[in-house]
Amino acid sequence: MNDGPDPSGSFAAAPLVAAEDLHVGFGGTTVLDGVDAAIDRGAFVGLVGPNGAGKTTLLRTLNGTLKPDSGTVTVDGERVHDLSSKAASRLVATVPQDTTVAFEFDVRTVVEMGRNPHRSRFGGWSEADTEAVERAFEWTDTRQFADRGIATLSGGERQRVLLARALAQESPLLLLDEPTASLDINHQVRTLELVRELVARGKTAIAAIHDLNLAAQYCDELLLLSDGDVAGFGPPETVLTEDTLGAAFDANAVVSRHPVTGSVYVTALPEGRRSDSRAQSGRVHVVGGGGTAARYLYVLDAAGFEVTAGVLNEGDTDAEAARSLALDLVTVDPFAGVDSEAREAVETRIDAADCVLVADVEVGTGNLPNLRAAADADSVVLVEERPFAERNYAGPEARDVYDELRTRGHVVDPSAVPAAVAAAIEASASDGSTFQSAHQSPTNGGVAGDDSAR
Amino acid sequence: MSIRTRTVAWSVALSGALVAVGVASAGIGPVSIPPATVAKVLLSADPLPFAFDVGRTNRIIVRDVRLPRIALAAFVGFALATAGTVMQGFFRNPMADPSIVGVSSGAAVGAVATIVVPYALPFGLELQGAAFVSAVITAFGVYLIATRDGRTPTATLLLAGVAVQTFLGAVISLLLLHSGQSIRRVVYWLMGHLGGTTWAEVRVIALVLPPLFLLLLLYARDLNVLLLGEEDAHALGIEVERTKRLLLAASSVVTAAAVAVTGVIGFVGLIVPHAMRLLVGPDHRILLPTSALAGASFLVATDTLARSGPTEIPVGIVTAALGAPFFLYLLRSREVTGL
Numbered sequence: 001m002n003d004g005p006d007p008s009g010s011f012a013a014a015p016l017v018a019a020e021d022l023h024v025g026f027g028g029t030t031v032l033d034g035v036d037a038a039i040d041r042g043a044f045v046g047l048v049g050p051n052g053a054g055k056t057t058l059l060r061t062l063n064g065t066l067k068p069d070s071g072t073v074t075v076d077g078e079r080v081h082d083l084s085s086k087a088a089s090r091l092v093a094t095v096p097q098d099t100t101v102a103f104e105f106d107v108r109t110v111v112e113m114g115r116n117p118h119r120s121r122f123g124g125w126s127e128a129d130t131e132a133v134e135r136a137f138e139w140t141d142t143r144q145f146a147d148r149g150i151a152t153l154s155g156g157e158r159q160r161v162l163l164a165r166a167l168a169q170e171s172p173l174l175l176l177d178e179p180t181a182s183l184d185i186n187h188q189v190r191t192l193e194l195v196r197e198l199v200a201r202g203k204t205a206i207a208a209i210h211d212l213n214l215a216a217q218y219c220d221e222l223l224l225l226s227d228g229d230v231a232g233f234g235p236p237e238t239v240l241t242e243d244t245l246g247a248a249f250d251a252n253a254v255v256s257r258h259p260v261t262g263s264v265y266v267t268a269l270p271e272g273r274r275s276d277s278r279a280q281s282g283r284v285h286v287v288g289g290g291g292t293a294a295r296y297l298y299v300l301d302a303a304g305f306e307v308t309a310g311v312l313n314e315g316d317t318d319a320e321a322a323r324s325l326a327l328d329l330v331t332v333d334p335f336a337g338v339d340s341e342a343r344e345a346v347e348t349r350i351d352a353a354d355c356v357l358v359a360d361v362e363v364g365t366g367n368l369p370n371l372r373a374a375a376d377a378d379s380v381v382l383v384e385e386r387p388f389a390e391r392n393y394a395g396p397e398a399r400d401v402y403d404e405l406r407t408r409g410h411v412v413d414p415s416a417v418p419a420a421v422a423a424a425i426e427a428s429a430s431d432g433s434t435f436q437s438a439h440q441s442p443t444n445g446g447v448a449g450d451d452s453a454r
Numbered sequence: 455m456s457i458r459t460r461t462v463a464w465s466v467a468l469s470g471a472l473v474a475v476g477v478a479s480a481g482i483g484p485v486s487i488p489p490a491t492v493a494k495v496l497l498s499a500d501p502l503p504f505a506f507d508v509g510r511t512n513r514i515i516v517r518d519v520r521l522p523r524i525a526l527a528a529f530v531g532f533a534l535a536t537a538g539t540v541m542q543g544f545f546r547n548p549m550a551d552p553s554i555v556g557v558s559s560g561a562a563v564g565a566v567a568t569i570v571v572p573y574a575l576p577f578g579l580e581l582q583g584a585a586f587v588s589a590v591i592t593a594f595g596v597y598l599i600a601t602r603d604g605r606t607p608t609a610t611l612l613l614a615g616v617a618v619q620t621f622l623g624a625v626i627s628l629l630l631l632h633s634g635q636s637i638r639r640v641v642y643w644l645m646g647h648l649g650g651t652t653w654a655e656v657r658v659i660a661l662v663l664p665p666l667f668l669l670l671l672l673y674a675r676d677l678n679v680l681l682l683g684e685e686d687a688h689a690l691g692i693e694v695e696r697t698k699r700l701l702l703a704a705s706s707v708v709t710a711a712a713v714a715v716t717g718v719i720g721f722v723g724l725i726v727p728h729a730m731r732l733l734v735g736p737d738h739r740i741l742l743p744t745s746a747l748a749g750a751s752f753l754v755a756t757d758t759l760a761r762s763g764p765t766e767i768p769v770g771i772v773t774a775a776l777g778a779p780f781f782l783y784l785l786r787s788r789e790v791t792g793l
Contacts, residue, residue: 065688089691096686103681103736109457113679117691121672169690 014077016041016172016204017062022071024054024061031057032068033228039206039221041172044199046219047208048239050249053225055208056097059175062206064088075173089117093166097177097208099158101150107161108146111136114168136167139198156187163194174198176207180214192218216240216264224248236264242326256324267324282425283308285350285377286318287370288359294321296357296383296417301325303418305425308349311342311370337366347373354425357417358382358405362391363398371401379424380409383417461740468747472528475751479758480520485511492516523651526715527757527769528750529659530648531722533712535749536667537705538723539730539742543677544701545608552709552723555615555702559622560592561585561713566626566640570633582658582714589710592618597702605695608684611702646719646770648757655715662711666704667746673701674738681736719753719770721777726752728784 015038024032031054039045047055060066062073064080073080075091083091093114101110114136115129137143140160145153150161159179166174176195180188188211195205196218206223209215215222216236224232224239226248232239245253251268258265283306286293293309294317301307310330312319322329330345332338338346346369350356356377363371374380388402412420477496481487494506495516537552545554553559565585596618600611626644633640676697679687684694713719726749727741734740753769756776760769 060685063689065685084691085688085693086691089689092689094686094689096683096689098683101682105678105681105736109678109737110682113682113690116675116679119675121675165690 015039016043016076017206018072018074019058019062020072020074022058022061022073023069024057024066025069031228032061035071035225035228035230037223037230037233039204041204042199042202043204044196044218044220045204045206046215046222046236047206047225048210048212048215048222049225049231051210053248054228055225056177058225059094059177059206059208062173063092063094063175086117089169089171091171092173092175093169093171094175095159095162095166095177095179097179097181099155099162099182101158104149104151106146107142107148107150107153108133110150110161111142111146111164111168114165117169117171132168132170136164139167139201140164140194156183156190159183159187159191160194163191163198167198172202172204174203174205176205178208178210180209180211188214212240212245212266213258213263216266217258217261240264240266254324254326282306282355282422282429283353284355284357284421284425285309285346285353285374286357286359287361287374288312288318289316289361289367291317292361292383293318293357293359295414296359297321297325297327299418300357300421301327303422305421308353310346310349311338311367335366338369343369343373346370347376350374350377353377354428355379355381355421357421358409360385360391360414362393363388363402364393368394368398368401371398371405374405375401375408378428380405381417381420381424382406382409382411383414384411385414457737457739460734461743464734464740464744465747468744468751472747472751472754475754475758476524476528479524479754480516482758482762483515483520485515487512487516496521518653522653522656523648523757523761524754525653525656526651526659527648527753529656529663530712530716530719531726531749531751531753532667532746533659533663533708533749534719534723534753535726535730536670536742536746537709537712538749539727539738539745540670540677540701540705541723542727543681543738544698544705545612546681546683547608547612548728549724550612551720552705553619553713553718555596555611555706556592556618556622557589557706557709558713558718559619559626561589561710562644562718563592563622563625563629564588565643565714565717566629566633569636569639569643570629582655586710586714589714590707592622593702593706593710597699606698606702608698642768643717645768646717646773647768648716649761649766649768659711659715663708666708670701670704670708671739671742673697674742677701677738677742678736717768717770719773721773721781722749722753725777725781728781732784 017037017039019035019037022032022035023030035058047058049055057066061068062080064083064085067081078091080088080092111133115132118129137146140163142157142160142164145157145161150158153161179191179195183191192214195207199205207219219236221234222232222236222239223230224244231248232244240255242253242255245251245255245266254267256265256267257263281304284300285308286297286300288296288309289312297307297309297318298321308328309318309322312322312329312331313334313336314331315334319329319331328349330342330349332342350373356374358371358374358380360383361367382405388399392398392402410420410424477489477492480492481489491508491512494508495513497504498506498508499517534552541550541552541554542548544550564587565581568581568584596611596614597606599618600606600614630637630640676692679690679692680694680697688694727745730741730745730748734744753773756772757769760767760772
């Protein structure tokens, strides 16, 4: 298959797959509207995008099943749509999304079908055919199924068998349509690990993957399709940004780093958080730590309040939550106490806030300054799931500060937090709206805010 | 065991069974002839160097009366089972049979019209020729109806076939109304029959069937891949539309060659492939030859039953009477979800 026009080797530097200005439509509906993409040899490209963006259509166009209305697909220097079906399937192998096989073929027969592109109608089975099939079994760890009926396998096993069939085609390019769609999390990971191994063995793979985080974790590059066009193409961190995701998926997503894998991590948030659709207005500062406030951060943010948080230690659950919600956050180093810089920063936020929420947090000398700062708040809402005495590690001094907060504020049930905050903000607005607006400006210029808030 | 070894083993066994059924059938009838005598008659046939003395009567009964009929039954059973196997795979539908695209209805219209309408046929066509031509025209028409932009979706083809069959059924009913004296002949033809066969009638199908069967056998692997679905088949290098056209044309001609001679014999093409699939699996490289051979034995055996009663009945009645309960048994005892 490498009898291309240029044997000198400069050919290998060219991209393996080049799609140029692809337009594909069905009965008057345009599905792909000018897709351009060049994919290098040895890349694992994740095809992502919302439902109906044209991912499957693009795959079906790349493998020659669909003829584009205009534009070309070149694989290994050959125009796929000018080739016979047989020649095209020596260049491109496809693993279908639907892995059910209605007929009781045994696994070996199914994998051997992958040799069809290499066999002539009258030719027998050759040594090369046997080698390709055995290699496919080995690479996908499926030889033990060879004599079993395909219908007796589980979904994940069938997936590997169809991958083996595709490998038996010995094509440089592998296409996978939603290889993880119907699998449990364990098999999703195993399938993508396997594809990555195959890429390491020299294949080039393009996989439509609807799970952005799996795609980001396993793929070298992502191709984001939106409305039939390429909305982004490159390494995951450049493609999965809040802006591109917002535009492509019409969704509210937050992008962070996964704490374990280090890959880009997308969290979709429910509707209502976006600034254009905020139901509630007002600023809330949340004092928490150790995971006591994560829920309230989320709920208040979703309700439409402008939420700030701190002071929290880096790495704290609540700090992570605030970060993934893209909230204004004041942090200090892990295990460090609140220093004067952080204290100042948090006071600025509390001044600006219409209400301070104090979660059911454990208090030690390190975070006692948070409570002291909260004492300056316009209004205070406290959540108590345990008595303060049980979570006080800072002695009588802390008890005095807390008791004062308690007399000034409202103690509410966890479930009543959004309503209580809304009521408190309303009350403080009617008290002193001028006072509140006078404090708006310094918030954006907080010293620590620029350093430690994202 | 490799697929080739299995295919050869099954084919040899089924060929042996066909010969045994044929010899037994040649001995059964108003005049009973022992199998050894039948064998001697067969071995004394012209090109063979043997010359047994079996008596003139026996030789005439076996060679000129029973054997042509047995040979025709074998060819027709072979043809119908072949076409049924291909159609079930082609449509990926267990209810598909050889006449699914209207071949039998087309043949019936041609035959009935020839019987009923008292005009001479053009080009010197006789009843069988007319049936064959109208069968092929019908199948081609259904194909054209279902084809758009060079693509023939099997679901459309199936529905077009059903619609055309219904329409032709109405035409046949109308012809029957006006058949007058010839109604007995028409009904007899429609029921499917093998009576009064001469060697001349065997000749046509014996010439048409073998090359087409070999062609279909060459496409057995493609048919396997097509079973995975057209999308997958394309991804595995099958020229889907071209292959479908070829399979459809070859199996329609095979069916037409059979039903033109014998009328509509139901259930052979439906039941036999099913039964063989249960025995040998779905791989067409083994399924196609074994179904064909089993279909031949099945029709020879059922026709023997049909003619060994006090009065001869059309073989179509016997195949349906035996086939339908067997089919229901399969339906109940095994999940026939896929095929």
